Amino acid sequence: MPERIRPLPSVCRVDFEPADRLRARQLRRLQAAVTLAYDRVPLIRERMGAAGVTPADLRDIGDIVRLPFTNKTDLRDTYPFGLFAKPLRQVARLHASSGTTGKPIVVGYTRRDIRVWAEVMVRTMAAAGLRRGDVIQNAYGYGLFTGGLGAHYGAEALGATVIPISGGNTERQIMVLQDFGVTAICCTPSYFVHLIEAVEAEGLAFERMKLRVGLFGAEPWTEELRQYIQERSGIRAYDIYGLSEIIGPGVAAECEAQNGLHVFEDRFLPEIVDPDTGRPLPDGEEGELVLTTLSKEALPMIRYRTHDITAILPEPCACGRTIRRIRRIGRRSDDMMIVRGVNLYPSQIEAALMKVEQVVPHYQILLTRSGGLDQIEVQVEMTEQVFLDRIADIEALRDRLVAAIESTIGLRVHVTLVEPRTIARSMGKARRVIDNRTKGDAS
Numbered sequence: 064m065p066e067r068i069r070p071l072p073s074v075c076r077v078d079f080e081p082a083d084r085l086r087a088r089q090l091r092r093l094q095a096a097v098t099l100a101y102d103r104v105p106l107i108r109e110r111m112g113a114a115g116v117t118p119a120d121l122r123d124i125g126d127i128v129r130l131p132f133t134n135k136t137d138l139r140d141t142y143p144f145g146l147f148a149k150p151l152r153q154v155a156r157l158h159a160s161s162g163t164t165g166k167p168i169v170v171g172y173t174r175r176d177i178r179v180w181a182e183v184m185v186r187t188m189a190a191a192g193l194r195r196g197d198v199i200q201n202a203y204g205y206g207l208f209t210g211g212l213g214a215h216y217g218a219e220a221l222g223a224t225v226i227p228i229s230g231g232n233t234e235r236q237i238m239v240l241q242d243f244g245v246t247a248i249c250c251t252p253s254y255f256v257h258l259i260e261a262v263e264a265e266g267l268a269f270e271r272m273k274l275r276v277g278l279f280g281a282e283p284w285t286e287e288l289r290q291y292i293q294e295r296s297g298i299r300a301y302d303i304y305g306l307s308e309i310i311g312p313g314v315a316a317e318c319e320a321q322n323g324l325h326v327f328e329d330r331f332l333p334e335i336v337d338p339d340t341g342r343p344l345p346d347g348e349e350g351e352l353v354l355t356t357l358s359k360e361a362l363p364m365i366r367y368r369t370h371d372i373t374a375i376l377p378e379p380c381a382c383g384r385t386i387r388r389i390r391r392i393g394r395r396s397d398d399m400m401i402v403r404g405v406n407l408y409p410s411q412i413e414a415a416l417m418k419v420e421q422v423v424p425h426y427q428i429l430l431t432r433s434g435g436l437d438q439i440e441v442q443v444e445m446t447e448q449v450f451l452d453r454i455a456d457i458e459a460l461r462d463r464l465v466a467a468i469e470s471t472i473g474l475r476v477h478v479t480l481v482e483p484r485t486i487a488r489s490m491g492k493a494r495r496v497i498d499n500r501t502k503g504d505a506s
């Protein structure tokens with residue numbers, strides 16, 4: 064059946080609602096969410112008291128700027144359940160983020176929260192053209208990480224067939240892709256790049272499979288990487304966005320226009336602020352994304368600082384959805400490297416590398432310090448083809464990579480071409496930067 068006549072699920076109607084109806088709905092929900100947090104969460108009540116604001120002061124959606132921010136440290140400081148607005152007996156599920164150091168961040172969901180989560184994931188999948196009848200291979204990790212179960216419940220609520228394969232075990236992933244009639248896959252973009260290579264190495268071809276859509280998230284990735292994935296595999300690659308503190312995946316998603324991610328803003332109210340001052344910025348200007356949950360019960364989040372850098376795109380989208388879009392997130396303020404006084408993001412280096420032909424998107428950035436000066440080394444894998452080339456050709460390739468990076472970031476870097484398949488493959492989020500600057504050199 065042609066895709067166009069497969070009807071959208073009814074929960075997607077709200078994505079096309081007139082703006083004034085949406086604003087009225089947002090205000091009602093904001094008032095209820097803030098009242099719940101104020102009544103039940105001591106930290107929120109205390110902060111609002113200090114700011115001299117009560118829930119009754121929210122008469123317009125713009126009044127949200129009077130509310131205090133919530134930060135990741137607030138979740139850590141009140142570990143594990145200090146920001147919950149419901150007692151544990153009303154919490155149907157807990158998830159947690161894998162903290163790199165110390166205790167994780169714990170998030171909770173009532174039964175209703177889980178229904179809302181499934182609903183926004185249905186809207187995510189529908190925006191990418193998926194419908195009842197699709198076969199979805201869910202290669203996000205199942206467990207405390209929100210990716211696996213978030214996508215799983217969404218796929219089931221969509222009416223699709225879901226394969227809960229979880230992450231890793233590439234051989235089995237390929238067998239399932241090939242044999243089970245899979246039409247869509249959910250995983251990190253870096254893992255899909257690994258799958259592309261593995262499929263080719265086995266002498267198989269995507270053209271002979273039914274796969275046509277990938278939903279890729281959980282790490283920032285570039286437009287250049289999208290082009291690479293789409294050209295090499297022939298599928299349509301969509302960016303999805305979310306974070307555990309807000310709900311998990313399902314906060315925002317690309318539609319078939321692939322031009323920014325629609326925020327499910329009847330559920331999660333987006334704002335953009337200056338990352339340094341916290342001052343609100345108008346639509347169209349780049350800054351830090353701040354999100355407020357409008358219907359979460361167990362863990363309402365008021366003006367949560369995401370550290371993700373983006374802008375709200377005010378223009379209407381070609382798809383007809385009226386919910387606003389954010390520009391796809393290429394960087395997080397947490398990922399920023401300061402090298403010789405210059406602010407850098409891994410995505411800038413990725414974009415530069417992908418402009419040079421004969422390069423596969425496997426790379427790692429090593430930061431060291433010698434003689435008090437920061438040094439950047441970018442290790443890039445050669446393709447099998449390049450690896451067999453003459454030394455002079457390999458050196459020419461290296462020079463082109465150095466020039467491409469230098470013209471993008473304005474700094475001299477050292478590029479090392481490494482043998483095919485020597486950079487560790489990620490089964491989940493890719494580790495792009497290794498910063499050894501704090502070790503060894505005291506200067």
Ligand SMILES: [Zn+2]
Nearest residue numbers: 318320380382
């Ligand atoms: Zn759209």
